[in-house]
Amino acid sequence: MRVLLTGASGFVGRHLHRALLDRGDEVSGIDLNPTPLVRGGDALDFFRTDNQRCDLAIHCAAIVGGRASIDGSPLGVATNLALDAWYFRWLVRTGTPRAVFFSSSAAYPVDYQKPGPIRLLREEDIDLDHPMQPDASYGWAKLTGEYLAQYAAAEGCRITIPRPFSGYGADQADVYPFPAFIRRARERQDPFEIWGDGESTRDWIHIDDLVGATLAAVDQDVTGPINLGWGRATPFNDLARLVTKAAGHAPRLKHRNDAPQGVHHRVSDPSRMLDIYQPTVTLEQGIQRALAA
Known part of the structure:
Protein backbone atom coordinates (compact mmCIF):
# COMPACT_ATOMS: atom_id res chain seq x y z
CA MET A 1 0.00 0.00 0.00
CA ARG A 2 0.91 3.66 -0.38
CA VAL A 3 0.96 4.88 3.21
CA LEU A 4 1.25 8.39 4.63
CA LEU A 5 2.68 8.36 8.15
CA THR A 6 2.68 11.50 10.29
CA GLY A 7 4.99 11.80 13.28
CA ALA A 8 7.41 9.52 11.47
CA SER A 9 10.39 10.58 13.57
CA GLY A 10 8.59 10.26 16.92
CA PHE A 11 8.63 7.28 19.25
CA VAL A 12 5.53 5.52 17.90
CA GLY A 13 6.14 6.77 14.36
CA ARG A 14 9.67 5.34 14.15
CA HIS A 15 8.45 1.88 15.08
CA LEU A 16 5.43 2.06 12.78
CA HIS A 17 7.66 3.20 9.92
CA ARG A 18 9.93 0.20 10.35
CA ALA A 19 7.01 -2.23 10.61
CA LEU A 20 5.30 -0.83 7.51
CA LEU A 21 8.50 -1.09 5.46
CA ASP A 22 8.96 -4.68 6.68
CA ARG A 23 5.48 -5.45 5.32
CA GLY A 24 6.49 -4.09 1.91
CA ASP A 25 4.42 -0.90 2.07
CA GLU A 26 5.55 2.31 0.35
CA VAL A 27 5.78 4.86 3.17
CA SER A 28 5.95 8.65 3.01
CA GLY A 29 6.73 10.28 6.35
CA ILE A 30 5.91 13.80 7.46
CA ASP A 31 6.38 15.49 10.80
CA HIS A 59 -1.69 10.08 11.99
CA CYS A 60 0.38 9.93 15.15
CA ALA A 61 2.05 13.35 15.03
CA ALA A 62 1.30 15.40 18.12
CA ILE A 63 2.90 17.86 20.49
CA VAL A 64 3.38 16.01 23.77
CA GLY A 65 6.31 15.43 26.10
CA GLY A 66 5.19 13.51 29.14
CA ARG A 67 3.35 14.73 32.21
CA ALA A 68 5.46 17.86 32.61
CA SER A 69 4.54 19.01 29.09
CA ILE A 70 0.84 18.17 29.49
CA ASP A 71 0.60 20.16 32.72
CA GLY A 72 3.17 22.84 31.93
CA SER A 73 2.44 23.77 28.29
CA PRO A 74 -1.32 23.56 27.72
CA LEU A 75 -1.39 26.01 24.80
CA GLY A 76 1.47 24.23 23.05
CA VAL A 77 -0.37 20.93 23.36
CA ALA A 78 -3.55 22.57 22.05
CA THR A 79 -1.76 23.16 18.73
CA ASN A 80 -2.72 19.54 18.06
CA LEU A 81 -6.30 20.73 17.47
CA ALA A 82 -5.30 22.54 14.29
CA LEU A 83 -3.14 19.70 13.07
CA ASP A 84 -5.90 17.12 13.55
CA ALA A 85 -8.54 19.30 11.90
CA TRP A 86 -6.39 19.74 8.79
CA TYR A 87 -5.66 15.99 8.76
CA PHE A 88 -9.36 15.15 8.54
CA ARG A 89 -9.93 17.81 5.88
CA TRP A 90 -7.07 16.27 3.87
CA LEU A 91 -8.59 12.78 4.18
CA VAL A 92 -11.89 14.03 2.75
CA ARG A 93 -10.31 16.20 0.07
CA THR A 94 -8.07 13.43 -1.27
CA GLY A 95 -10.58 10.61 -0.91
CA THR A 96 -8.12 8.51 1.11
CA PRO A 97 -10.21 5.42 1.95
CA ARG A 98 -8.49 4.11 5.10
CA ALA A 99 -7.02 6.02 8.03
CA VAL A 100 -5.75 5.78 11.59
CA PHE A 101 -6.10 8.60 14.10
CA PHE A 102 -4.06 8.06 17.25
CA SER A 103 -6.09 9.20 20.20
CA SER A 104 -5.01 8.59 23.79
CA SER A 105 -6.15 7.17 27.11
CA ALA A 106 -5.97 10.83 28.23
CA ALA A 107 -9.33 11.27 26.47
CA TYR A 108 -11.08 9.23 29.18
CA PRO A 109 -13.00 11.08 31.92
CA VAL A 110 -10.80 11.95 34.89
CA ASP A 111 -13.77 11.16 37.15
CA TYR A 112 -13.28 7.49 36.25
CA GLN A 113 -9.59 7.56 37.25
CA LYS A 114 -9.67 8.72 40.86
CA PRO A 115 -8.36 6.98 44.02
CA GLY A 116 -10.39 4.01 45.18
CA PRO A 117 -11.43 0.88 43.31
CA ILE A 118 -9.81 0.61 39.88
CA ARG A 119 -12.21 1.03 36.99
CA LEU A 120 -11.11 -0.69 33.79
CA LEU A 121 -11.77 1.92 31.12
CA ARG A 122 -13.93 0.71 28.23
CA GLU A 123 -14.27 2.30 24.83
CA GLU A 124 -17.93 3.08 25.62
CA ASP A 125 -16.90 5.20 28.61
CA ILE A 126 -16.39 8.10 26.20
CA ASP A 127 -19.67 9.56 24.96
CA LEU A 128 -18.84 12.08 22.25
CA ASP A 129 -22.36 13.52 22.41
CA HIS A 130 -22.07 14.14 26.17
CA PRO A 131 -18.33 14.42 26.86
CA MET A 132 -16.94 14.45 30.39
CA GLN A 133 -13.75 16.19 31.52
CA PRO A 134 -10.69 14.46 29.99
CA ASP A 135 -7.08 14.85 31.14
CA ALA A 136 -5.95 18.45 30.57
CA SER A 137 -5.70 20.21 27.19
CA TYR A 138 -4.02 17.13 25.70
CA GLY A 139 -7.06 15.02 26.54
CA TRP A 140 -9.40 17.69 25.13
CA ALA A 141 -7.42 17.78 21.88
CA LYS A 142 -7.64 14.02 21.48
CA LEU A 143 -11.32 13.98 22.42
CA THR A 144 -12.01 16.70 19.84
CA GLY A 145 -10.03 14.75 17.26
CA GLU A 146 -12.24 11.72 17.84
CA TYR A 147 -15.28 13.94 17.41
CA LEU A 148 -13.97 15.35 14.12
CA ALA A 149 -13.17 11.85 12.88
CA GLN A 150 -16.90 11.20 12.67
CA TYR A 151 -17.22 13.77 9.89
CA ALA A 152 -14.45 12.22 7.81
CA ALA A 153 -16.02 8.81 8.39
CA ALA A 154 -19.36 10.15 7.14
CA GLU A 155 -17.57 11.08 3.89
CA GLY A 156 -16.52 7.46 3.36
CA CYS A 157 -13.14 7.17 5.10
CA ARG A 158 -12.85 4.15 7.39
CA ILE A 159 -10.98 5.30 10.50
CA THR A 160 -9.37 3.26 13.27
CA ILE A 161 -8.90 5.17 16.54
CA PRO A 162 -6.30 3.53 18.81
CA ARG A 163 -6.36 4.71 22.43
CA PRO A 164 -2.93 3.67 23.73
CA PHE A 165 -2.43 3.45 27.45
CA SER A 166 1.15 3.71 28.78
CA GLY A 167 3.26 2.80 25.77
CA TYR A 168 6.95 2.26 26.44
CA GLY A 169 10.17 0.96 24.92
CA ALA A 170 13.94 1.10 25.13
CA ASP A 171 14.30 4.09 22.79
CA GLN A 172 11.62 6.29 24.34
CA ALA A 173 12.67 9.76 25.54
CA ASP A 174 13.21 9.80 29.29
CA VAL A 175 10.73 12.61 29.87
CA TYR A 176 8.37 9.63 30.26
CA PRO A 177 8.28 7.52 33.44
CA PHE A 178 9.42 4.15 32.10
CA PRO A 179 12.71 5.25 30.45
CA ALA A 180 13.35 7.63 33.37
CA PHE A 181 13.11 4.66 35.75
CA ILE A 182 15.44 2.62 33.53
CA ARG A 183 18.00 5.43 33.55
CA ARG A 184 17.83 5.82 37.33
CA ALA A 185 18.34 2.09 37.78
CA ARG A 186 21.31 2.06 35.40
CA GLU A 187 22.84 4.99 37.26
CA ARG A 188 22.11 3.15 40.53
CA GLN A 189 20.52 6.22 42.00
CA ASP A 190 19.83 5.98 45.73
CA PRO A 191 17.37 7.24 46.72
CA PHE A 192 15.28 6.31 43.69
CA GLU A 193 12.90 9.17 42.87
CA ILE A 194 9.21 8.64 42.09
CA TRP A 195 6.78 11.45 41.29
CA GLY A 196 3.80 11.31 43.65
CA ASP A 197 3.14 8.74 46.37
CA GLY A 198 3.88 5.82 44.04
CA GLU A 199 0.47 4.20 44.51
CA SER A 200 -1.12 5.53 41.32
CA THR A 201 -1.37 2.87 38.62
CA ARG A 202 -0.76 2.63 34.89
CA ASP A 203 -1.35 -0.01 32.23
CA TRP A 204 1.94 -0.57 30.35
CA ILE A 205 2.08 -1.81 26.76
CA HIS A 206 5.35 -2.36 24.90
CA ILE A 207 5.86 -0.47 21.65
CA ASP A 208 6.06 -3.74 19.68
CA ASP A 209 2.55 -4.64 20.83
CA LEU A 210 1.25 -1.12 20.34
CA VAL A 211 2.40 -1.25 16.71
CA GLY A 212 1.27 -4.85 16.25
CA ALA A 213 -2.23 -4.14 17.55
CA THR A 214 -2.57 -1.02 15.40
CA LEU A 215 -1.65 -2.85 12.20
CA ALA A 216 -3.87 -5.78 13.13
CA ALA A 217 -6.77 -3.34 13.47
CA VAL A 218 -5.99 -1.95 10.00
CA ASP A 219 -5.66 -5.40 8.44
CA GLN A 220 -8.92 -6.62 10.02
CA ASP A 221 -10.76 -3.40 9.14
CA VAL A 222 -11.56 -2.46 12.72
CA THR A 223 -12.98 1.05 12.85
CA GLY A 224 -13.76 3.35 15.73
CA PRO A 225 -11.97 3.39 19.10
CA ILE A 226 -9.89 0.50 20.40
CA ASN A 227 -7.95 0.40 23.66
CA LEU A 228 -4.30 -0.67 23.47
CA GLY A 229 -3.19 -2.08 26.81
CA TRP A 230 -2.87 -5.22 28.92
CA GLY A 231 -5.50 -4.41 31.53
CA ARG A 232 -2.80 -4.84 34.20
CA ALA A 233 -2.72 -2.16 36.91
CA THR A 234 0.87 -1.52 37.99
CA PRO A 235 1.55 1.04 40.75
CA PHE A 236 4.63 3.20 40.16
CA ASN A 237 6.13 1.77 43.35
CA ASP A 238 5.84 -1.72 41.84
CA LEU A 239 7.35 -0.53 38.55
CA ALA A 240 10.30 0.90 40.46
CA ARG A 241 10.78 -2.36 42.35
CA LEU A 242 10.60 -4.42 39.14
CA VAL A 243 13.12 -2.17 37.38
CA THR A 244 15.59 -1.97 40.26
CA LYS A 245 15.38 -5.70 40.99
CA ALA A 246 16.05 -6.51 37.32
CA ALA A 247 19.06 -4.15 37.46
CA GLY A 248 20.41 -5.74 40.64
CA HIS A 249 19.85 -2.53 42.58
CA ALA A 250 18.10 -2.11 45.95
CA PRO A 251 17.67 1.62 46.60
CA ARG A 252 15.41 3.50 48.99
CA LEU A 253 12.35 4.94 47.23
CA LYS A 254 11.93 8.70 47.48
CA HIS A 255 8.52 10.19 46.71
CA ARG A 256 8.08 13.70 45.34
CA ASN A 257 4.60 14.96 46.10
CA ASP A 258 5.45 18.37 44.60
CA ALA A 259 5.91 16.91 41.09
CA PRO A 260 3.17 16.48 38.42
CA GLN A 261 1.35 13.20 38.99
CA GLY A 262 -1.63 12.99 36.65
CA VAL A 263 -4.68 10.85 37.38
CA HIS A 264 -4.57 8.16 40.04
CA HIS A 265 -5.62 5.07 38.06
CA ARG A 266 -5.42 4.62 34.29
CA VAL A 267 -6.05 1.01 33.28
CA SER A 268 -7.73 -0.38 30.17
CA ASP A 269 -10.32 -2.99 29.47
CA PRO A 270 -8.47 -4.58 26.51
CA SER A 271 -11.32 -6.87 25.42
CA ARG A 272 -11.78 -5.30 22.00
CA MET A 273 -8.06 -5.46 21.24
CA LEU A 274 -7.88 -9.09 22.38
CA ASP A 275 -10.45 -10.02 19.74
CA ILE A 276 -7.88 -9.17 17.04
CA TYR A 277 -4.46 -9.19 18.71
CA GLN A 278 -2.72 -10.90 21.63
CA PRO A 279 0.12 -8.87 23.18
CA THR A 280 3.41 -10.72 23.49
CA VAL A 281 5.82 -8.57 25.53
CA THR A 282 5.14 -8.61 29.27
CA LEU A 283 6.21 -5.71 31.43
CA GLU A 284 8.96 -7.85 32.96
CA GLN A 285 10.28 -8.75 29.50
CA GLY A 286 10.08 -5.11 28.41
CA ILE A 287 12.15 -4.08 31.42
CA GLN A 288 14.81 -6.66 30.60
CA ARG A 289 14.95 -5.49 26.98
CA ALA A 290 15.32 -1.85 28.00
CA LEU A 291 18.08 -2.58 30.51
CA ALA A 292 19.94 -4.61 27.89
CA ALA A 293 19.63 -1.96 25.14
Whole structure:
Protein backbone atom coordinates (compact mmCIF):
# COMPACT_ATOMS: atom_id res chain seq x y z
CA MET A 1 0.00 0.00 0.00
CA ARG A 2 0.91 3.66 -0.38
CA VAL A 3 0.96 4.88 3.21
CA LEU A 4 1.25 8.39 4.63
CA LEU A 5 2.68 8.36 8.15
CA THR A 6 2.68 11.50 10.29
CA GLY A 7 4.99 11.80 13.28
CA ALA A 8 7.41 9.52 11.47
CA SER A 9 10.39 10.58 13.57
CA GLY A 10 8.59 10.26 16.92
CA PHE A 11 8.63 7.28 19.25
CA VAL A 12 5.53 5.52 17.90
CA GLY A 13 6.14 6.77 14.36
CA ARG A 14 9.67 5.34 14.15
CA HIS A 15 8.45 1.88 15.08
CA LEU A 16 5.43 2.06 12.78
CA HIS A 17 7.66 3.20 9.92
CA ARG A 18 9.93 0.20 10.35
CA ALA A 19 7.01 -2.23 10.61
CA LEU A 20 5.30 -0.83 7.51
CA LEU A 21 8.50 -1.09 5.46
CA ASP A 22 8.96 -4.68 6.68
CA ARG A 23 5.48 -5.45 5.32
CA GLY A 24 6.49 -4.09 1.91
CA ASP A 25 4.42 -0.90 2.07
CA GLU A 26 5.55 2.31 0.35
CA VAL A 27 5.78 4.86 3.17
CA SER A 28 5.95 8.65 3.01
CA GLY A 29 6.73 10.28 6.35
CA ILE A 30 5.91 13.80 7.46
CA ASP A 31 6.38 15.49 10.80
CA LEU A 32 5.81 18.68 12.76
CA ASN A 33 9.42 19.75 12.19
CA PRO A 34 11.72 19.23 9.19
CA THR A 35 13.51 15.87 9.27
CA PRO A 36 15.07 13.62 6.62
CA LEU A 37 11.74 11.74 6.46
CA VAL A 38 9.63 14.81 5.71
CA ARG A 39 7.81 15.00 2.39
CA GLY A 40 6.78 18.50 1.33
CA GLY A 41 7.46 20.48 4.50
CA ASP A 42 5.91 20.19 7.94
CA ALA A 43 2.66 18.35 8.60
CA LEU A 44 0.44 21.42 8.91
CA ASP A 45 1.61 22.84 5.57
CA PHE A 46 1.32 19.42 3.97
CA PHE A 47 -2.32 18.92 4.95
CA ARG A 48 -3.24 22.43 3.80
CA THR A 49 -1.75 22.06 0.31
CA ASP A 50 -1.35 18.39 -0.66
CA ASN A 51 -3.92 16.66 -2.88
CA GLN A 52 -2.42 13.19 -3.37
CA ARG A 53 -4.57 10.22 -2.44
CA CYS A 54 -3.01 7.41 -0.38
CA ASP A 55 -4.26 3.91 0.34
CA LEU A 56 -3.77 4.40 4.06
CA ALA A 57 -2.92 7.38 6.29
CA ILE A 58 -1.69 6.94 9.87
CA HIS A 59 -1.69 10.08 11.99
CA CYS A 60 0.38 9.93 15.15
CA ALA A 61 2.05 13.35 15.03
CA ALA A 62 1.30 15.40 18.12
CA ILE A 63 2.90 17.86 20.49
CA VAL A 64 3.38 16.01 23.77
CA GLY A 65 6.31 15.43 26.10
CA GLY A 66 5.19 13.51 29.14
CA ARG A 67 3.35 14.73 32.21
CA ALA A 68 5.46 17.86 32.61
CA SER A 69 4.54 19.01 29.09
CA ILE A 70 0.84 18.17 29.49
CA ASP A 71 0.60 20.16 32.72
CA GLY A 72 3.17 22.84 31.93
CA SER A 73 2.44 23.77 28.29
CA PRO A 74 -1.32 23.56 27.72
CA LEU A 75 -1.39 26.01 24.80
CA GLY A 76 1.47 24.23 23.05
CA VAL A 77 -0.37 20.93 23.36
CA ALA A 78 -3.55 22.57 22.05
CA THR A 79 -1.76 23.16 18.73
CA ASN A 80 -2.72 19.54 18.06
CA LEU A 81 -6.30 20.73 17.47
CA ALA A 82 -5.30 22.54 14.29
CA LEU A 83 -3.14 19.70 13.07
CA ASP A 84 -5.90 17.12 13.55
CA ALA A 85 -8.54 19.30 11.90
CA TRP A 86 -6.39 19.74 8.79
CA TYR A 87 -5.66 15.99 8.76
CA PHE A 88 -9.36 15.15 8.54
CA ARG A 89 -9.93 17.81 5.88
CA TRP A 90 -7.07 16.27 3.87
CA LEU A 91 -8.59 12.78 4.18
CA VAL A 92 -11.89 14.03 2.75
CA ARG A 93 -10.31 16.20 0.07
CA THR A 94 -8.07 13.43 -1.27
CA GLY A 95 -10.58 10.61 -0.91
CA THR A 96 -8.12 8.51 1.11
CA PRO A 97 -10.21 5.42 1.95
CA ARG A 98 -8.49 4.11 5.10
CA ALA A 99 -7.02 6.02 8.03
CA VAL A 100 -5.75 5.78 11.59
CA PHE A 101 -6.10 8.60 14.10
CA PHE A 102 -4.06 8.06 17.25
CA SER A 103 -6.09 9.20 20.20
CA SER A 104 -5.01 8.59 23.79
CA SER A 105 -6.15 7.17 27.11
CA ALA A 106 -5.97 10.83 28.23
CA ALA A 107 -9.33 11.27 26.47
CA TYR A 108 -11.08 9.23 29.18
CA PRO A 109 -13.00 11.08 31.92
CA VAL A 110 -10.80 11.95 34.89
CA ASP A 111 -13.77 11.16 37.15
CA TYR A 112 -13.28 7.49 36.25
CA GLN A 113 -9.59 7.56 37.25
CA LYS A 114 -9.67 8.72 40.86
CA PRO A 115 -8.36 6.98 44.02
CA GLY A 116 -10.39 4.01 45.18
CA PRO A 117 -11.43 0.88 43.31
CA ILE A 118 -9.81 0.61 39.88
CA ARG A 119 -12.21 1.03 36.99
CA LEU A 120 -11.11 -0.69 33.79
CA LEU A 121 -11.77 1.92 31.12
CA ARG A 122 -13.93 0.71 28.23
CA GLU A 123 -14.27 2.30 24.83
CA GLU A 124 -17.93 3.08 25.62
CA ASP A 125 -16.90 5.20 28.61
CA ILE A 126 -16.39 8.10 26.20
CA ASP A 127 -19.67 9.56 24.96
CA LEU A 128 -18.84 12.08 22.25
CA ASP A 129 -22.36 13.52 22.41
CA HIS A 130 -22.07 14.14 26.17
CA PRO A 131 -18.33 14.42 26.86
CA MET A 132 -16.94 14.45 30.39
CA GLN A 133 -13.75 16.19 31.52
CA PRO A 134 -10.69 14.46 29.99
CA ASP A 135 -7.08 14.85 31.14
CA ALA A 136 -5.95 18.45 30.57
CA SER A 137 -5.70 20.21 27.19
CA TYR A 138 -4.02 17.13 25.70
CA GLY A 139 -7.06 15.02 26.54
CA TRP A 140 -9.40 17.69 25.13
CA ALA A 141 -7.42 17.78 21.88
CA LYS A 142 -7.64 14.02 21.48
CA LEU A 143 -11.32 13.98 22.42
CA THR A 144 -12.01 16.70 19.84
CA GLY A 145 -10.03 14.75 17.26
CA GLU A 146 -12.24 11.72 17.84
CA TYR A 147 -15.28 13.94 17.41
CA LEU A 148 -13.97 15.35 14.12
CA ALA A 149 -13.17 11.85 12.88
CA GLN A 150 -16.90 11.20 12.67
CA TYR A 151 -17.22 13.77 9.89
CA ALA A 152 -14.45 12.22 7.81
CA ALA A 153 -16.02 8.81 8.39
CA ALA A 154 -19.36 10.15 7.14
CA GLU A 155 -17.57 11.08 3.89
CA GLY A 156 -16.52 7.46 3.36
CA CYS A 157 -13.14 7.17 5.10
CA ARG A 158 -12.85 4.15 7.39
CA ILE A 159 -10.98 5.30 10.50
CA THR A 160 -9.37 3.26 13.27
CA ILE A 161 -8.90 5.17 16.54
CA PRO A 162 -6.30 3.53 18.81
CA ARG A 163 -6.36 4.71 22.43
CA PRO A 164 -2.93 3.67 23.73
CA PHE A 165 -2.43 3.45 27.45
CA SER A 166 1.15 3.71 28.78
CA GLY A 167 3.26 2.80 25.77
CA TYR A 168 6.95 2.26 26.44
CA GLY A 169 10.17 0.96 24.92
CA ALA A 170 13.94 1.10 25.13
CA ASP A 171 14.30 4.09 22.79
CA GLN A 172 11.62 6.29 24.34
CA ALA A 173 12.67 9.76 25.54
CA ASP A 174 13.21 9.80 29.29
CA VAL A 175 10.73 12.61 29.87
CA TYR A 176 8.37 9.63 30.26
CA PRO A 177 8.28 7.52 33.44
CA PHE A 178 9.42 4.15 32.10
CA PRO A 179 12.71 5.25 30.45
CA ALA A 180 13.35 7.63 33.37
CA PHE A 181 13.11 4.66 35.75
CA ILE A 182 15.44 2.62 33.53
CA ARG A 183 18.00 5.43 33.55
CA ARG A 184 17.83 5.82 37.33
CA ALA A 185 18.34 2.09 37.78
CA ARG A 186 21.31 2.06 35.40
CA GLU A 187 22.84 4.99 37.26
CA ARG A 188 22.11 3.15 40.53
CA GLN A 189 20.52 6.22 42.00
CA ASP A 190 19.83 5.98 45.73
CA PRO A 191 17.37 7.24 46.72
CA PHE A 192 15.28 6.31 43.69
CA GLU A 193 12.90 9.17 42.87
CA ILE A 194 9.21 8.64 42.09
CA TRP A 195 6.78 11.45 41.29
CA GLY A 196 3.80 11.31 43.65
CA ASP A 197 3.14 8.74 46.37
CA GLY A 198 3.88 5.82 44.04
CA GLU A 199 0.47 4.20 44.51
CA SER A 200 -1.12 5.53 41.32
CA THR A 201 -1.37 2.87 38.62
CA ARG A 202 -0.76 2.63 34.89
CA ASP A 203 -1.35 -0.01 32.23
CA TRP A 204 1.94 -0.57 30.35
CA ILE A 205 2.08 -1.81 26.76
CA HIS A 206 5.35 -2.36 24.90
CA ILE A 207 5.86 -0.47 21.65
CA ASP A 208 6.06 -3.74 19.68
CA ASP A 209 2.55 -4.64 20.83
CA LEU A 210 1.25 -1.12 20.34
CA VAL A 211 2.40 -1.25 16.71
CA GLY A 212 1.27 -4.85 16.25
CA ALA A 213 -2.23 -4.14 17.55
CA THR A 214 -2.57 -1.02 15.40
CA LEU A 215 -1.65 -2.85 12.20
CA ALA A 216 -3.87 -5.78 13.13
CA ALA A 217 -6.77 -3.34 13.47
CA VAL A 218 -5.99 -1.95 10.00
CA ASP A 219 -5.66 -5.40 8.44
CA GLN A 220 -8.92 -6.62 10.02
CA ASP A 221 -10.76 -3.40 9.14
CA VAL A 222 -11.56 -2.46 12.72
CA THR A 223 -12.98 1.05 12.85
CA GLY A 224 -13.76 3.35 15.73
CA PRO A 225 -11.97 3.39 19.10
CA ILE A 226 -9.89 0.50 20.40
CA ASN A 227 -7.95 0.40 23.66
CA LEU A 228 -4.30 -0.67 23.47
CA GLY A 229 -3.19 -2.08 26.81
CA TRP A 230 -2.87 -5.22 28.92
CA GLY A 231 -5.50 -4.41 31.53
CA ARG A 232 -2.80 -4.84 34.20
CA ALA A 233 -2.72 -2.16 36.91
CA THR A 234 0.87 -1.52 37.99
CA PRO A 235 1.55 1.04 40.75
CA PHE A 236 4.63 3.20 40.16
CA ASN A 237 6.13 1.77 43.35
CA ASP A 238 5.84 -1.72 41.84
CA LEU A 239 7.35 -0.53 38.55
CA ALA A 240 10.30 0.90 40.46
CA ARG A 241 10.78 -2.36 42.35
CA LEU A 242 10.60 -4.42 39.14
CA VAL A 243 13.12 -2.17 37.38
CA THR A 244 15.59 -1.97 40.26
CA LYS A 245 15.38 -5.70 40.99
CA ALA A 246 16.05 -6.51 37.32
CA ALA A 247 19.06 -4.15 37.46
CA GLY A 248 20.41 -5.74 40.64
CA HIS A 249 19.85 -2.53 42.58
CA ALA A 250 18.10 -2.11 45.95
CA PRO A 251 17.67 1.62 46.60
CA ARG A 252 15.41 3.50 48.99
CA LEU A 253 12.35 4.94 47.23
CA LYS A 254 11.93 8.70 47.48
CA HIS A 255 8.52 10.19 46.71
CA ARG A 256 8.08 13.70 45.34
CA ASN A 257 4.60 14.96 46.10
CA ASP A 258 5.45 18.37 44.60
CA ALA A 259 5.91 16.91 41.09
CA PRO A 260 3.17 16.48 38.42
CA GLN A 261 1.35 13.20 38.99
CA GLY A 262 -1.63 12.99 36.65
CA VAL A 263 -4.68 10.85 37.38
CA HIS A 264 -4.57 8.16 40.04
CA HIS A 265 -5.62 5.07 38.06
CA ARG A 266 -5.42 4.62 34.29
CA VAL A 267 -6.05 1.01 33.28
CA SER A 268 -7.73 -0.38 30.17
CA ASP A 269 -10.32 -2.99 29.47
CA PRO A 270 -8.47 -4.58 26.51
CA SER A 271 -11.32 -6.87 25.42
CA ARG A 272 -11.78 -5.30 22.00
CA MET A 273 -8.06 -5.46 21.24
CA LEU A 274 -7.88 -9.09 22.38
CA ASP A 275 -10.45 -10.02 19.74
CA ILE A 276 -7.88 -9.17 17.04
CA TYR A 277 -4.46 -9.19 18.71
CA GLN A 278 -2.72 -10.90 21.63
CA PRO A 279 0.12 -8.87 23.18
CA THR A 280 3.41 -10.72 23.49
CA VAL A 281 5.82 -8.57 25.53
CA THR A 282 5.14 -8.61 29.27
CA LEU A 283 6.21 -5.71 31.43
CA GLU A 284 8.96 -7.85 32.96
CA GLN A 285 10.28 -8.75 29.50
CA GLY A 286 10.08 -5.11 28.41
CA ILE A 287 12.15 -4.08 31.42
CA GLN A 288 14.81 -6.66 30.60
CA ARG A 289 14.95 -5.49 26.98
CA ALA A 290 15.32 -1.85 28.00
CA LEU A 291 18.08 -2.58 30.51
CA ALA A 292 19.94 -4.61 27.89
CA ALA A 293 19.63 -1.96 25.14
